[in-house]
Amino acid sequence: MTLQLHDTMSRELVAVEPIDPGHIRMYTCGPTVWNRVHIGNFRTFIFEDVLRRWLDRRFANNVTHVMNLTDVDDRIIKNAVAHGHSLDEETAQWIAAFEEDRDTLGIRPAHHYPRATEYIEQMVDLIERLEHAGAAYRADGSYYFHIAAFPAYGKLSGASAEGLVAGASGRIDADDYTKEDVRDFALWKAVGPDEIGWDTRIGRGHPGWHIECSAMSMALLGESFDIHCGGVDNIFPHHENEIAQSEAATGKRFVRIWCHSQHLRVSGEKMAKRVGNFATVREVLDEGASAASLRYLLAARTHYRKPLEYSDELLSDSNAAVQRLVDFQTRIAGLPTVEEAGNADDAVLASVRGMRIGFEEAMDDDLNVPEAMGIVFSGLRDVNRVLDTGAVSAETQRTLQHLLNEIDGVLGVLALVARDPQAAPDAEEQRWLDQRAAARAARDFAQSDHLRIQLASRGIEVEDTPQGQRWKRISPRRG
RNA sequence: GGCGACGUAGCCAAGUGGUAAGGCAGAGGUCUGCAAAACCUUCAUCGUCGGUUCGAUUCCGACCGUCGCCUCCA
Numbered sequence A: 001m002t003l004q005l006h007d008t009m010s011r012e013l014v015a016v017e018p019i020d021p022g023h024i025r026m027y028t029c030g031p032t033v034w035n036r037v038h039i040g041n042f043r044t045f046i047f048e049d050v051l052r053r054w055l056d057r058r059f060a061n062n063v064t065h066v067m068n069l070t071d072v073d074d075r076i077i078k079n080a081v082a083h084g085h086s087l088d089e090e091t092a093q094w095i096a097a098f099e100e101d102r103d104t105l106g107i108r109p110a111h112h113y114p115r116a117t118e119y120i121e122q123m124v125d126l127i128e129r130l131e132h133a134g135a136a137y138r139a140d141g142s143y144y145f146h147i148a149a150f151p152a153y154g155k156l157s158g159a160s161a162e163g164l165v166a167g168a169s170g171r172i173d174a175d176d177y178t179k180e181d182v183r184d185f186a187l188w189k190a191v192g193p194d195e196i197g198w199d200t201r202i203g204r205g206h207p208g209w210h211i212e213c214s215a216m217s218m219a220l221l222g223e224s225f226d227i228h229c230g231g232v233d234n235i236f237p238h239h240e241n242e243i244a245q246s247e248a249a250t251g252k253r254f255v256r257i258w259c260h261s262q263h264l265r266v267s268g269e270k271m272a273k274r275v276g277n278f279a280t281v282r283e284v285l286d287e288g289a290s291a292a293s294l295r296y297l298l299a300a301r302t303h304y305r306k307p308l309e310y311s312d313e314l315l316s317d318s319n320a321a322v323q324r325l326v327d328f329q330t331r332i333a334g335l336p337t338v339e340e341a342g343n344a345d346d347a348v349l350a351s352v353r354g355m356r357i358g359f360e361e362a363m364d365d366d367l368n369v370p371e372a373m374g375i376v377f378s379g380l381r382d383v384n385r386v387l388d389t390g391a392v393s394a395e396t397q398r399t400l401q402h403l404l405n406e407i408d409g410v411l412g413v414l415a416l417v418a419r420d421p422q423a424a425p426d427a428e429e430q431r432w433l434d435q436r437a438a439a440r441a442a443r444d445f446a447q448s449d450h451l452r453i454q455l456a457s458r459g460i461e462v463e464d465t466p467q468g469q470r471w472k473r474i475s476p477r478r479g
Numbered sequence B: 001g002g003c004g005a006c007g008u009a010g011c012c013a014a015g016u017g018g019u020a021a022g023g024c025a026g027a028g029g030u031c032u033g034c035a036a037a038a039c040c041u042u043c044a045u046c047g048u049c050g051g052u053u054c055g056a057u058u059c060c061g062a063c064c065g066u067c068g069c070c071u072c073c074a
Helices: A039-058 A074-083 A087-104 A120-132 A209-221 A232-250 A281-286 A291-300 A312-333 A343-364 A369-389 A394-411 A414-419 A427-441 A445-456
Strands: A004-007 A012-015 A024-028 A063-067 A136-139 A142-145 A185-190 A198-200 A203-207 A225-231 A255-261 A264-266 A460-465 A468-473
Touching: A004 A255, A024 A039, A024 A209, A039 A063, A039 A225, A039 A255, A039 A264, A039 A281, A039 A291, A039 A394, A063 A209, A074 A087, A087 A281, A120 A136, A120 A142, A120 A185, A120 A198, A120 A209, A120 A232, A142 A232, A185 A209, A185 A232, A203 A209, A209 A225, A209 A232, A225 A232, A232 A255, A281 A291, A291 A312, A291 A369, A291 A394, A291 A414, A312 A369, A312 A394, A312 A414, A343 A369, A343 A394, A369 A394, A394 A414, A427 A445, A427 A460, A427 A468, A445 A460
Parallel strands: A024 A063, A024 A225, A225 A255
Antiparallel strands: A004 A012, A136 A142, A142 A185, A185 A203, A198 A203, A460 A468
């Protein structure tokens, strides 16, 4: 089976067949670094990370992934002026914050993180190209895209000329614009000598929002590439405008497959800065959640094209699901093994084959992570059932570990758990553990139970196994 | 007004034209000194109303509800 993705433009599942054989080129819209982004933004970045990981696997790491950093826009300029900062001084902290959160969630870095301010020259080139092609015009020093010159406008979003009611969203201030057509959009915004801007061949100003993605994707990936991703709110106008700019300039099809992820919601509403119902990665972790739980929630609780309702309950549910995976991993690692493979091995290996095939089919089917995880958890139960009654060989044990590594190579949560080793017991806790082991050996159960309760108050859960006492830290936030 | 998405058990959620995965929570049980972990059993007829069909949760239509975008939005 081959990987298929849902393409927003055709609204169909499309087989992923690279334009450049064997090499996937992907562009994902990154953050505007005017603020610390919230976990709703990270839902999209996590979806893109899962896609990236699966592409890496399917195309033997022959993937070039570009994510832009929008480091100039009206909000950033406004903040920079208010703080007496240069643009770089203003955005540095937010780029660092983004990178910190990205690493916290175990997101595989893109190969390139182009910054808009480093591609002004390419944007000016593109604007000139558009002007020569009759698709851009100058008004009051600014440049606008001439929508009437691009008849295919609207093909991504389905927005017809008549349907675009000017100001329907209540967010246009018509007085700010000198456009021939309300639907035309800014390529270059002219500014005065004292304002933040760049002196270029087309005058002093700063770029409009959309032009950077066209210029930077073409510079790093070519005029046509395979996959372009973003959140659904980017479909219109951002991606629609990117298509218009790029294709009007090159005459070539810009992107093969458009992928868009749905929003994270809170109480039925989109998580958004302007609504005020947002949380950042750091805030969620500061409240006691683990990075693994948050990543699992964002990556696996539902399909990327469906809205996901965020709640504390969902976070603790996700924590429990991750714990089930971790407990399984721990069990496999400590498995007593036998010399000769037997019936138990056959049964386990059959489950492993089923899990591997099912997982891959689900991922190939438009990245159906919840379906894939359903298969994983079912298989996990099958394997546990066999292991409850029989022992397996060391080779089967390794096969199980390899399978878990394969799955987590895409899911990326066990790696986060392993990255944050459980804090070792302090001296007092270690003494309690030792005393408890001794009490159990002496069959002094009253004392051992007492010590277990004491340890629990420190967040340490003790389990008794045939191999002896075992402990683990419990997330302080389970309910 | 235009375009689009979603509505499946207490919560989250996958899925199929032939009576519904998985996770969490709950109930009962096996195991255990007791627990934990693990395992077993148990818990839904898929928003409403029509239509197509031998048969629909799955296809079509209408309706209801929720949400997103319509030029700062992941």
